[in-house]
Amino acid sequence: MRVVVPVNRLPQPWDETRGLEAQEVQARRARHGLNDVRGQPPRSVLQTLREAGGDPMLWFLVGTSVLYFALGERVDGAVMLLAIAPLLGMDVFLHHRTQASTEGLRSRLAARALVLRDGREEDVPAEEVVPGDLARVEAGSQFPADGLIVRGRGLQAEESSLTGESLPVRKQPLERLPPGAEPAVDAVHWGLAGTRLLTGTAWVRIVLTGPETLYGSIVRSARRERRARTPLQHAVAHLVAVLLAVAAALCAVLALVRWRQGFGWLDALLSAATLGVAALPEEFPVALTFFLGAGVYRLARRQALVRQAVSVENIGRVTCICSDKTGTLTEGLLRVARLLPSPGTPPEALLRTAVLASREEGRDPLDVALLEAGARDLPSLPGPAREATFPFTEERQRETSVVRQGPGALLAAVKGAPERVLDLCALAPEARREWELRVEALAQEGNKVIACASRTLDAAHWHGGEPERGFDFVGLVACEDPVRAGVAEAVRECRDAGLRTVMVTGDHPRTALAVARRLGLGGGHPQVLTGDALEARLADTGTVPPVDVVARAVPAQKYALVKALRKEGEVVAATGDGVNDVPALQAADVGIAMGERGTRSAREASSIVLLNDDFGTLVRAIAEGRQLFSNLQRCFLYLLLIHIPLVGTAALLPLWGQPLLYLPIHIVWLELIIHPTAMLAFQAGARPGRLTPVRMRPAARFFSGGQWALLTVVGGLMACGLVWAYARSLAEGQDIARARAVAVASLTLASASFAAVLTRLRTRTARWVCALTLGLSVLLLQVPALASLVGLHPLHVRDWARVAVAVAVALVPLLLARPRDEGDGRSSRAPRRTGRPQMAPGPP
Template sequence: MRIPVPVHRLPCPVDEARGLAASEVLERRARYGRNDVLTRSRRSALQTLRESAADPMLWFLVCASTLYFVLGELSEGVVLLVAMAPLLGMDAFLHHRTQASTEGLQSRLAARATVLREGGEQDVPAEDVVVGDLVRVEAGWHFPADGLVVRGEALQAEESSLTGESLPVRKRPLGRLPTGQEPLVEGPHWGMAGTRLLTGTAWVRVVFTGPDTLYGSIARSAARGEHARTPLQQAVAHLVAVLLGVAGVLCTVLAFVRWRQGFGWMDALLSAATLGVAAIPEEFPVALTFFLGAGVYRLARRQALVRRAVSVENIGRVTCICSDKTGTLTEGRLRLARLLPAPDVTPDALLRTAALASREEGRDPLDAALLEAAARALPAGARGRTEATFPFTEERQRETAVVVDGAGGLLAAVKGAPERVLRLCALEPGARAEWERRVSALAGEGSKVIACASQVLDSGSWRGGEPERGFRFLGLAAFEDPVRQGVPEAVRECHEAGLRTVMVTGDHPDTALAVARRLGLGGAWPTVLTGDELQARLHDGGQVPRVDVVARAMPAQKYALVMALKRQGEVVAATGDGVNDVPALQAADVGIAMGERGTRGAREASSIVLLDDDFGTLVRAIAEGRQLFGNLRRCFMYLLLIHIPLVTTAALLPLAGYPLLYLPIHIVWLELIIHPTAMLAFQAAAHPGRLGTVRSRRQGPARFFSPAQWLTLALVGGLMTVGLVWSYDRSLGAGRDVEHGRAVALAALTLASASFAAVLTRLRTRPARWICAVSLGASVLLIQVRPLASLVGLHPLHVDDWARVVVGVAVALVPLVLPLRQAPPARPSPRRRAYGCGRLDGGR
């Protein structure tokens, strides 16, 4: 990472330790602004309510519920009003979440800073730091702004939440600024806002403050994050609008025609009202809300907390996963993986020496891993008393400790960079070359490698200095960030299901490549690009190249990758746990944060939080989302299949001069069957270990139904309509027995409802079997038991009537059953990156 330095922002050469005068502070604050990284405007409750009220689905529910109240259907009106609550709550939550995400970023910022002004040190609020200030940062403090490190020794910074780098980052003072108006300076010379100094004391010349810092750009991205309506919401809204428009036209035409036919105003209004109740598609938004709520509950049982209900649908359409490495695919901590002792050296002796050269206080992750391993493997009291320590510095690249060993003797233990430690030891050229080869091999596997050596000192002649030669080489210690348990299996399942998976990390390419191989990501030869290489290719061609791993990735590059994938038609899920992941989490179709290790900023910016930080949970969540999408598709198909003949016959028969086919009580009866069937029968759960399939956006715009499915709907609905008209006409007979004809029509619709549900669900769930059986049984009793039938204006049917009903429904079912029987079992190809979802059962 190289960052340009605007030279005009520096008050003096970088090698001058001069602070600012009071007048310079005021002038620079006026020019560059305050150090307010998280400047934001609060949204009033009235403004949030006004923006939520712009949702057309909300106004549809208001109009539909009002109409039901006017018609006297109080229960229906109340149900629709209650359905408004989750929609309003969801919108308000989304507005609140954008604000809360920026508040979560605050935890990584310094509250106060020590600056050099007017010739002395001053403690000021971090917001008062200005461009050009010289700031002192102690170990454990956060950097208050972005600046150049100009003084300090043995500096290490923790930048995992900003860059994704899991290991401490060495920082070096910048001795001289390169020439040019905006020279490029390497990352090790920068102290960044939102990161923390681990060791040493650093003096930093501030170059960028407030929104100009890298952290500030992340905060702005979180604050302006927008969440567009999903294709499912758009499809449902469009379908509802079309059906509502058709219903309005039909009601008006029917009322006018019945009045012109001489049936009177009362018949005309009753006809229009009955048709309106039958045709208003209130089940669709209610079903959407209900199914999303069920999906939220199911994902919670799978350890995935859904923060935005529509993400349950989005996760089911995911075709690509951009996953953070540290803390997501790996555990996010160093672990001693291997000890390679020299000949005649035991592993315990090597481990003890490495632990002796490690610090208990202010230890970095490598020291922590060594001391943890030593505590498990070595007996208590093996450490001894420390006489002197010589800490790690960037120039020396080693750490030495002199301890009392055994019966009062002294032992010098050293650990550090292998090339530096080998220079301290007397080794044969062949042996030295062999150890250097081993170091290269371990580094190529993605391990962090240190070497250890020791030397016995004469307590009488030792004068307190650090020994520079005469060490005995003891061996190597290799460390790694372990892969999370179960992640390789989850990655393999994604690959077999055709889900594109890209690992994005701030680590070195060799380290990232080694982790990818352990995960099985990209096969035997994963394709690795650095963030700069990816950015250059995106700039040149605009297309995302074939890539399995993006290493040395900056937040802006991860964000650019997500946006480029979306432009190519991928439905992107981005995972992460740090502040550096916030832009990508906001931009992705589904942002997924880790619940255990994730920062508050990442959790608030995401739409789903994995409570157990398990990548396998993400795979199961995708399977559940895809199953939910299939369930909802089948539910909506059922609603259309039953409503097409219902609405068509309710309109056409009165228009043709026939008596009204349905009375309001009949419509209520049918709705009491349709509603429970739609809500309960289509709640099949995902099969463990199997990912369903959805249509990729690369194959065209997302549609809720394919053309073939629309054709099936038209054929089945048309056949049912013809069958109803024919049965009604035959049942009227010469005596125009309207009650008999209505009984035939209602028996046909009830049988059709149970049959459609049985075919679409295949009666796999207990609720589906119960709903179908109860609706059929109740309808037969209501029609065939004369006292009950007379209450609802019907006459019991004869055997030949039931035969006509069964034949008519069976004929209408043919176009629905044949595609299911002819479709081959869906077997995903590992080569495919996206899927179709033409089958009504989702390929199960």
């Protein structure tokens, strides 16, 4: 990676050792502002509430609540008001989360900085650092801003949270600035805000501050990325709008017709009000909120903490996962993987040499891995009496320790780059070539390979210098960042279900390829592109090429990949645990952070946090999300199937001049059955087994054409059967109260039957709800005292027979076209994906 240097920000000469004068600092601060990544003040609570109040679904619930209160239905009105709280809360939380994400990003920046001003060193708040400042950064401290390293030796920086690179990055002073007004300088010469210096002392000439730093660009991406309403929200809003318009038109027509038929204005208003209560589609937004809340609880039980309820829907529609490697697919820590000792050398001797050449101070990840292996496999190794240490430098590429072996004897142990260590040893050309081939083979497997050597010294003749020759080659040590347990199985399950998985990492392509093969990405033959190559392809063609691994990727490239995938119609889940993942987490349909190792910034920017950092938990969360689709679709099918005959008969019979079929109390009773059934009976959880694909569905449609046809046929048959049973009862001379009882019995039996077919009675709750519906309805209708309370008369056997026939006829097409359960784990294996994904799940 190369970063452009605006030369006009640097003092001349740029590499001089003096700092800025006080007047220069003030002028530069006035020109460039504070070194603050936020760039703008946080949004107030009032502004957040004002924007959230623009949601039309919110005002629909308010209007429905007012209508219920006007009709005297205070309980239903209160329920509508309570339903506003979670909808409003989700919008408010979305704005709050963006602000919290920014604060989380700022928490990784340096709080103070040591700068040279007016000829002396000053300790100032990091926000007061300006372009042109000369800052001193000690080992263990963070860089206060982006700047060029002008002095320092043996510098290593930890940049994993910013660039994704899992290993320490070597840094070098820039000796000469390239010509031009804005030359590009390689990243090895840069100290970046939000990263930490591990070894050495660096003098940095500050170039970019605040929002202009690489860290600041991440914050800007996190702030400007706004999530649109999900397809399910759009679909529900559209469905509610259509049903509301139909209900309003029916109410107006019914009121007018009843008044023109001579029934009087009171009857006309009562008819319209009764129909309005039956036809208002308030169950749909309430059901959506309820089901999302249930999904949040269910995912929490699976160790997935949902920070935004609509993500329960989005995760079920995921077609592509863009995953960070370090700390997500791998453990994010180096481990000793293999020991290859030289002939005649025990593996313990090789490990002992590597441990002796390591240091506990500085906490270099390689030294940590070697020391942990030594503590585990060499418990009897005494603490060496260290006489001298010659630390690793970029020029020498090795580290040497001289320790006391015994009276008058010293041992020099060296570890480092294999080619440098081999130069210290007297090996035959054939033997050296053999070891070089082994190094190459281990490196191709994605390992970090070091070589070790040792030699004895005579304490009496050693004068304190580092030995340069005469070493005996001890062997090779291969370290790796291990793949997390269960990740390979989870990746395979995603592939079998048609989910595309792309690994995005800052590592070398060779290392990334080795990890991808262990994971089984691309079916064991992963396609690898570098971030620069991907960026060029996106700029050239505008489409995402077939790729399984993006290596050497910077945050902007990962962000661009997520945006491009979404543009092509993918529903993208982006996983990560570092600051570098924040833009992609924000841009994705579902941002998923790792809870154990993730930074606060990643967690705040995400919509779901995996509490156990298990990639398999993501697969199970997707299964739950897909089951939510199935549950919610069945719930809405049920609501429409029961409301079509209810609203149809409530409107058509009075229009034909018949007495009102339902009194308000009957509507209340039916709603008391419909609401609990819709909310409780369709709460099946995902069954264990293979993750199943979902069918393609345009985002703007809630039901397919076939499902609308099924709704029309079943609802129409039920309405016709209900009218037939009602008419037959009147034709036999029965009173209107018994005829109304036939209609109520038909709808209650239909409610239980539709719910039983759609849920398959999979859960205990569904069985209880259906049984209670039938039992309580029979009691209400057949017990004379109870029936008289609601203006009904008990039914005869032939009345129940007509009710059963009417419901049975309506059930036939529903039984023949029973929806496939996408969560039962019985679907066939998904087709292999080639190029652009074949599955694009939409709303149910």
